[in-house]
Amino acid sequence: MSVRREPDRIVLDGACPVEDAETLAALLLAEPGLPVDWTACGRLHTAVVQVLLRLAPPLPGPCGDPFVARWLGSLAKQGTPDGAVD
Template sequence: MSVRHDGDMIRLEGACPVEEAETLAALLLAHPGVGVEWSGCTGLHTALVQVLLRLRPPLHGTCGDPFAARWLAPLLGPAADR
């Protein structure tokens, strides 16, 4: 599983496929205000991008997916540690 909740943060790890979009949305809705740590993410499907754009969680770290780090991070807004 590439999307997991460890108690204080949602972590995106490895390749994050379309099948994880529903999991990400459910976790973000169940835990309002929780941050997403995405530096371990090596590939981010556009379905997860849509979830992040819609729910706007605080992002932590720099995404390990070069495209997402370069082009999507600015769209997703400022994070405390970027």
């Protein structure tokens, strides 16, 4: 599985297929506001992207998926009030 819960964050690692969207949503709904580290993901299925768009967790760092980083990289700025990326 490419979605895992760590004590202080959720990590997306490697390719994140459609099956990971439900797991990610459940983790985020259980702990709203928990940051999602997407720096190590290789590819995000659009269902996973939709979960991130809908639940809007903090996304510190750049996305590891080049396509997502290019088109949705500004999502990472929502992690801090002033728009700075940690």
